[in-house]
Amino acid sequence: MLSRILMISTFSLIVLACQKAPQIPDKDRDADAANRPDLPELPESTSLQSFQVNVYDPILKPYCASCHGSTFVDSDPERAHANFLRRVSFDKFSGVDQTPVVLKLKQTHNCWEGETSKCVAVMANGLNLWLLDLDAAGFKPKPPVYPNATKSVLLSSGSPATVEVDTTQYAGASAEAATLAEPFAKGTDDVDGSILSYAMGKAGTPPIAAVAQAQAAQAITFNVDVKTAGTYQVWARVKTPSAQSNGFFARINNANVLFDTPVTDVAWKWVQLTRNQNNQQQPITIQVNAPAIVPVPILFRAPGAKINFVALTQKVAEFDGEQFANQYRDIAVDLPIANSKIIATVWEKTTEEGKRSLGVKELRIESPKPVRVKTIYPLINGMFHANHGTYTLVDTIAGGSTERRQQVINTGGSNATTWIADITKDELSFAFEVLEEMP
């Protein structure tokens, strides 16, 4: 009880202190500096000078000194330098983006510009200039040492992988194998992941305005191999770049229906076939009484509207169409256990230069015996990135079986995640808090 009162009053003291003179109380100014990492190779005077020119004078002094004047913005630059070194941890450095100063600013901490991203960029730039000077003087920060680390492989070493679709829930067909009639024509110049062709109403064909005028003969028919009887909702992957190419008609249960699509701009998007009922969009469904090839005719409405896949699903929530469109790759990394490897099933998520990322579907272990894994660090170029923490909470057993579901490392939540990485040049390895073969 007493300690609780003490805690509360200490807390309010800090708040009060901050409000009056926003100084972070610091019992012993030297304790912080004394705890700076031991870096005998650091070119001390170069570092201090560059820190002052690039970080301390232009950023820390004007914008952070009012509250951090007793630690990393000490009025004595040497002491500030020592305190700042402690915060950037050059003895276990995982990049400017991962330093507490940049991470703190990312959490909208006292940004002096209008936008957080600008403050983050200014700070990152200052740190990078400091690092460049250190690099020129022959000093490189040391990467952290992770436990049970594997060797690295190039992300580009992955091999194409097919992921099995759950046929009790899903069925799908691509434009590749569809039957099509005029004015639809097939195109192959707009590849979407693993989907290699699409259909589009020929340019110049007059659009059809109303569903009453829809022509059953002007169809691309997707032949969907449905393996499980049930009631299916209908989704299509479309690219409809403008309000003039606003969709299709469809022939469902022997009736023509409107198939409106949003303007998808330059992206391919999954759109559900719905109808307006009592001012609400309700899914249109197809009843499948026994496993069969189910034809789904999509009818011409406007030129320029593209379609490349039709999926039927019994899943009402969380429709996953990407499993049909993604080009998955398996990247295998040998574990330090005989004949065992960890495999990441990934796809290229964003390919924009400088912003490349990989979608990760799941991780699994192929091994003769089950393997216990706890706290998995995926390392890109040897570094763990704070945003790649999905697998750090894992403590599980996987592998020891040819069945995929025994191999998959379950996180307890979603197994899918994103890694910021460039598949064209980055390397992947893993580290584990615990990695042991089970008897």
Ligand code: HEC
């Ligand atoms: C108005 C006061 C104020 C200003 C200005 C301010 N901070 Fe802070 N900062 C705090 C307080 C209070 C804490 C402790 C509570 C917390 O972590 O948010 C803190 C904590 C921190 C921490 C984590 C603790 C530590 O000492 O490492 C970092 C890093 C940090 N601030 C960076 C900055 C940077 C960089 C600037 C300048 C761009 C800045 N702060 C400006 C008040 C401020």
